[in-house]
Each structure stands twice: as C-alpha cells, then as structure tokens.
Amino acid sequence: MAGEIVYLKAERNVEVPEDDVFLKDIAKIYCANGNIAAKVKAIKVHRFSEAEPQRQVFGILKLIEMIQQACPNVTVENVGETDVLVERVNVDSHKGGTQWLKVVFVACISFFGTAFTIMAFHNDVGITKVFGKVYELVMGQPSPGYSILEVTYSIGLAVGIIVFFNHIGGRRITKDPTPIEVEMRIYEKDVNDALVETADREGKTVDVS
Amino acid sequence: MFLKHIFLGAMGISFGMFAAGGVFTVLISVGLIPRFAGKMHVSSKVFLFEEAVVFGTLLGDFISVFERHGKLGEFVLKNELFGQGRTEETWYVAGTAIIVVFGFFAGIFVGCLALAIAEMLNTIPIFSRRIGFRHGLGIAVLAVALGKAVGSLLYFAKAVYLYGGM
Numbered sequence: 595m596a597g598e599i600v601y602l603k604a605e606r607n608v609e610v611p612e613d614d615v616f617l618k619d620i621a622k623i624y625c626a627n628g629n630i631a632a633k634v635k636a637i638k639v640h641r642f643s644e645a646e647p648q649r650q651v652f653g654i655l656k657l658i659e660m661i662q663q664a665c666p667n668v669t670v671e672n673v674g675e676t677d678v679l680v681e682r683v684n685v686d687s688h689k690g691g692t693q694w695l696k697v698v699f700v701a702c703i704s705f706f707g708t709a710f711t712i713m714a715f716h717n718d719v720g721i722t723k724v725f726g727k728v729y730e731l732v733m734g735q736p737s738p739g740y741s742i743l744e745v746t747y748s749i750g751l752a753v754g755i756i757v758f759f760n761h762i763g764g765r766r767i768t769k770d771p772t773p774i775e776v777e778m779r780i781y782e783k784d785v786n787d788a789l790v791e792t793a794d795r796e797g798k799t800v801d802v803s
Numbered sequence: 804m805f806l807k808h809i810f811l812g813a814m815g816i817s818f819g820m821f822a823a824g825g826v827f828t829v830l831i832s833v834g835l836i837p838r839f840a841g842k843m844h845v846s847s848k849v850f851l852f853e854e855a856v857v858f859g860t861l862l863g864d865f866i867s868v869f870e871r872h873g874k875l876g877e878f879v880l881k882n883e884l885f886g887q888g889r890t891e892e893t894w895y896v897a898g899t900a901i902i903v904v905f906g907f908f909a910g911i912f913v914g915c916l917a918l919a920i921a922e923m924l925n926t927i928p929i930f931s932r933r934i935g936f937r938h939g940l941g942i943a944v945l946a947v948a949l950g951k952a953v954g955s956l957l958y959f960a961k962a963v964y965l966y967g968g969m
Binding site: 747 | 807822843845846855857863868916
C-alpha cells in the first residue's frame with residue numbers, strides 16, 4: 595500500500611444538497627488502487643447544521659490531512675484548486691413559483707431597461723436630427739420624416755444585437771458561448787474568489803494550522 | 804434616385820450595427836444582467852434574459868425612431884378599443900399600469916447601471932482606501948441610493964431639465 599499516489603482534483607465551488615459532505619462531492623479522485631480510491635471518496639469532510647453558516651471554505655491541506663489519516667502512507671497529488679468553497683443549497687427553494695417570479699422579474703428588468711437605454715441613447719444623440727441631416731446631405735431635399743434610413747437603421751440594429759448575442763429565438767448561430775454567458779462565468783468566479791478570500795481573512799477557512 | 808436610396812440604406816444598416824455594438828458592449832461589460840441573474844439564482848435562464856434584451860432594444864428603437872407609428876395611447880383612444888365611452892377611463896388605468904411597470908423596471912436598470920459604471924472604475928474601493936474607511940460600507944451604499952432617489956425626484960419636481968446648459 596505504501597507509495598500509492600492519490601490524485602486529487604478539487605473544484606472551486608461546490609453546491610451540495612445534503613447536510614453531509616463527502617470528499618467525492620467536492621473533488622475528483624483518482625488512484626490506481628481502486629480500494630484506496632473508494633476509501634478516499636467516502637471520507638466525510640463536513641456536516642452542515644442549521645446553526646452554522648451555509649457556506650464553508652476548505653483549504654486543500656485539510657483535505658490532504660484527512661486523506662492521510664484515513665489511508666496512511668499514500669502520497670496525495672493535488673492537481674486542482676487550493677481552496678474549495680462548499681455551499682449548502684436547498685433544492686426545494688430552487689424551483690417552483692418563486693423561481694419563475696424571479697425569472698420574470700429579471701427578464702422584465704432586461705426588457706424595459708434596455709428599451710429605456712436605447713431610447714435615452716437616441717435622445718442623447720438626437721437621432722431624428724442626425725437622420726434628417728444625412729438624408730438631406732444625400733438626397734438634396736429635406737427628409738419626409740420617415741425614409742429608408744430609419745428602416746435600415748432599425749434592421750441594422752436588430753442584426754447587430756443578434757450577431758452580438760449570437761442567438762435568436764433560443765437557437766445559437768455559432769457554438770460559442772454568448773457574451774452574457776461569458777460574463778456570468780466571470781462574475782461567478784469573482785464571487786467565489788471574494789468569498790474564499792474573505793473566509794481566509796476572517797479565519798473561517800477550515801484548514802490545517 | 805434609386806442609387807441614392809441604396810446608399811442611404813447601406814448607411815442605415817451600418818449605423819444600426821455599430822450603434823448596437825457600441826451600446827451593448829457597454830451594457831455587457833459592466834455585467835449587469837449576470838449580476839441580476841446571479842443574485843436571484845436564475846443563471847440557467849441567461850438565454851431568456853438575452854432574448855429580453857434583444858426585444859427590449861427593438862421596442863425602444865421602434866418607439867424612439869418611428870415615433871409617429873408608436874403612439875399606442877392615441878391609437879387606443881381613437882379606435883375606442885375598450886368600447887364606446889368607456890375607453891378613456893379604462894385606458895387611463897391600463898396606461899398608468901403600463902407606465903408604472905415601465906418606470907419601475909427601467910429605474911432599477913438605470914440605477915444599477917449608474918453604480919455599475921462607477922464600480923467599474925473602482926471609485927468606491929479606491930476612495931474608501933484613501934480615507935481609511937473600514938466600517939459602515941452599508942450606510943454609505945444606502946446614502947448613495949437615497950441621494951440618487953432624492954436627486955431624481957428633485958430633478959423632476961423642480962424641472963431642473965428646463966435649465967439645461969446653464
């Protein structure tokens with residue numbers, strides 16, 4: 595058994611639906627020896643109770659210590675994150691009516707907010723005047739108010755955002771993630787980093803001393 | 804004449820695409836919608852929110868560029884959509900409801916946008932570091948929010964916009 599290497603790939607952020615947190619929930623584990631792998635995976639890392647905060651940060655050294663206590667003489671190689679943020683989530687609160695209410699709320703903000711923003715933008719740049727000037731410049735006579743310019747501008751605007759967001763009606767144009775999806779992941783990463791750093795600074799990280 | 808129209812059309816399309824690119828790069832780079840979705844734990848519905856952004860923009864574009872055809876209230880009142888004689892009262896209520904919904908959500912969006920832009924420039928962290936500010940960040944944020952609300956109300960109540968370019 596001596597000299598076995600356990601590879602540990604810890605995740606940055608884990609959401610667990612149950613009170614008990616096992617090592618297999620928060621990290622991927624590989625070991626050439628299947629018995630050791632199974633034993634390591636079943637290590638109980640933490641138990642959430644009602645009184646405790648619903649987030650907990652673990653230092654990787656603590657996990658390595660646990661592994662070595664369970665299986666002495668193994669070598670642990672960490673190829674993943676050095677801090678793991680474990681969140682206890684309530685599965686029930688993640689679906690149902692309130693969830694849909696939130697979705698509708700955010701969708702409303704996105705819809706009316708951008709409608710307002712584009713109107714404010716048009717107002718700022720005085721778009722009717724600009725169009726009138728351009729029309730007069732090209733056609734040599736005053737704009738009748740609505741011309742091909744306004745129509746094509748709107749088409750261009752639509753094409754622009756659809757290309758920019760890379761999808762229409764739930765179908766992707768190319769396979770790339772959309773800009774909001776990218777921003778979403780960046781935002782989640784920033785939040786995780788901030789939570790880990792804060793826990794570290796407040797000394798709430800579970801780690802070897 | 805025909806060639807000139809083609810030229811105008813090409814210009815219109817490029818204006819539109821670049822306006823979309825410019826305005827939306829700002830909106831996306833301040834990361835407002837991911838933040839809303841993250842706060843509400845509905846990040847799986849990002850697609851829907853993007854659709855909302857697309858159609859919201861198209862609505863706003865229609866209202867502001869095709870102003871003459873976007874007059875919903877006039878249309879409803881002229882055609883007496885809610886029946887003879889009752890339309891005016893019914894539409895007063897319905898129209899108010901639409902305005903309230905629009906104002907509320909647009910207000911949330913713009914309020915967050917203003918602060919998100921300030922935050923992107925790291926105003927708050929830099930300032931609080933300079934003056935050695937440690938506690939009471941919550942009070943400061945509340946003060947910012949109240950200040951914005953009071954400022955906005957004053958702006959409309961005292962018609963500050965009439966003095967534009969003072």
